[in-house]
Amino acid sequence: MPTEQYHEPANELSEETRTFARMITSVIEEAEAISWYEQRISLEKNEQAKAIMKNAQNEEFKHFGMDLEFCLRQKPKWREMMKTILFTKGDIVAKGEEAED
Numbered sequence: 001m002p003t004e005q006y007h008e009p010a011n012e013l014s015e016e017t018r019t020f021a022r023m024i025t026s027v028i029e030e031a032e033a034i035s036w037y038e039q040r041i042s043l044e045k046n047e048q049a050k051a052i053m054k055n056a057q058n059e060e061f062k063h064f065g066m067d068l069e070f071c072l073r074q075k076p077k078w079r080e081m082m083k084t085i086l087f088t089k090g091d092i093v094a095k096g097e098e099a100e101d
Helices: 015-043 047-074 076-085 092-100
Strands: none
Touching (some): 015 047, 047 076
């Protein structure tokens, strides 16, 4: 079943905006899949099944990362903000506040 990804009439949106909306939807779907696997892994008793789920979850992480990188390449301001927050040490909230400056 397709996800409703447009808030505005699709035919009035540029191709660039429609692509961006699809990629944002993909980021959301990958994050959901990561969460679903996390829940399954936490309950699974069979070690082989758990290993398979962990492998599948790693694929979802990779997809999430690729989708996010695509979005950041489209929005340079986002990339600049994320550089202040991601892959840093220290208080995450403080880094977020710093990114707004």
